Amino acid sequence: MAQRAQPMARDFPDIVKADGEQPIFAPDDQVRISMRFPIGHFRVPNYIRGKKGIVEAVIEPTIINNEEEGFGRNAGNKRHYYRIAIPLTELWPNYAGSSNDGLRIEVFETWLERIRG
Amino acid sequence: MNQQIHDHTPAPDSNHAAPGYYEVMETAVRELLFERKLITPGEIRRQIEVLDSRTPALGAKVVARAWVDPEFKARLLANGRRACEEFGISFYDETDLIVLENTDEVHNLIVCTLCSCYPRPVLGLPPDWYKLKPYRARAVKEPRSLLAEFGTVIPEDVEVRVSDSTATVRYLVLPQRPASTENYSEEQLAALVTRDAMIGVVKAEIPETKEMPQ
Numbered sequence: 001m002a003q004r005a006q007p008m009a010r011d012f013p014d015i016v017k018a019d020g021e022q023p024i025f026a027p028d029d030q031v032r033i034s035m036r037f038p039i040g041h042f043r044v045p046n047y048i049r050g051k052k053g054i055v056e057a058v059i060e061p062t063i064i065n066n067e068e069e070g071f072g073r074n075a076g077n078k079r080h081y082y083r084i085a086i087p088l089t090e091l092w093p094n095y096a097g098s099s100n101d102g103l104r105i106e107v108f109e110t111w112l113e114r115i116r117g
Numbered sequence: 118m119n120q121q122i123h124d125h126t127p128a129p130d131s132n133h134a135a136p137g138y139y140e141v142m143e144t145a146v147r148e149l150l151f152e153r154k155l156i157t158p159g160e161i162r163r164q165i166e167v168l169d170s171r172t173p174a175l176g177a178k179v180v181a182r183a184w185v186d187p188e189f190k191a192r193l194l195a196n197g198r199r200a201c202e203e204f205g206i207s208f209y210d211e212t213d214l215i216v217l218e219n220t221d222e223v224h225n226l227i228v229c230t231l232c233s234c235y236p237r238p239v240l241g242l243p244p245d246w247y248k249l250k251p252y253r254a255r256a257v258k259e260p261r262s263l264l265a266e267f268g269t270v271i272p273e274d275v276e277v278r279v280s281d282s283t284a285t286v287r288y289l290v291l292p293q294r295p296a297s298t299e300n301y302s303e304e305q306l307a308a309l310v311t312r313d314a315m316i317g318v319v320k321a322e323i324p325e326t327k328e329m330p331q
Binding site for chain 1 (some may be wrong): 276283
């Protein structure tokens with residue numbers, strides 16, 4: 001777990017992966033959690049929305065998008081969760097503590113936006 | 118003997134209080150599911166037995182093994198669930214487990230800000246405070262002062278790392294092995310590992326022994 005999936009493209013060059021089958025983010029990628037507030041229960045706590053972080057690990061295997069499953073759509077929508085590292089000083093501007101202190105949290109792929117470096 | 122003195126009036130019990138909204142809702146849904154034969158009372162009872170069989174003693178054994186067996190520790194940190202399954206600990210709820218190692222540089226703390234996600238397969242039911250909003254909010258906002266209230270003061274140069282469980286991954290903290298335990302057996306080590314140490318609110322410590330009067 002927690003390693004980027006290594007496709008064996010060398011062995012099977014003609015294999016075409018389905019949409020969402022491969023992680024689109026990799027460890028050390030800079031990301032922002034989407035600033036969205038859809039109606040309903042979404043397992044992305046409000047306090048991380050819009051905050052910047054770094055992908056620490058890809059969580060294998062892919063998992064069904066439970067937010068769609070909750071509305072009865074449960075086919076063909078598997079994607080990855082990522083373990084995201086966010087400094088506590090990014091979350092709380094007045095954070096009283098070491099600037100090294102951090103949060104780790106799992107975020108589904110559809111909630112992550114790439115920050116171009 | 119005067120019977121008036123020996124009063125057997127039962128003390129009022131809490132069952133006389135009217136059930137709350139969620140309690141009524143739970144009972145109604147459960148009874149509907151029974152009625153439609155979607156689940157049986159036996160299945161509910163069985164699941165309670167499954168949960169009751171999980172206690173912090175399981176997690177403590179896993180931690181003690183990791184302290185004495187470096188190869189097991191490596192497997193535990195690489196894939197927590199697989200390593201616990203070696204002990205016969207099943208993950209009946211289809212969760213995965215990330216084991217977070219405390220070191221001289223990092224102190225880990227676990228929380229579920231959204232609800233009460235907890236490594237139930239290895240620790241059983243969470244303590245009440247873990248499920249309440251003050252802990253859930255403060256763990257991610259002011260972990261150092263929260264920890265200090267548990268008597269755990271983390272030096273400024275040690276990183277506090279808070280893991281917030283939102284998905285199918287659960288966390289277990291692997292505390293540091295206390296000093297001066299070189300001669301402890303694995304069983305003696307397991308006795309030092311508390312539930313709270315595996316949540317990360319305290320460290321694993323040798324309990325202070327009280328001086329016995331001579």
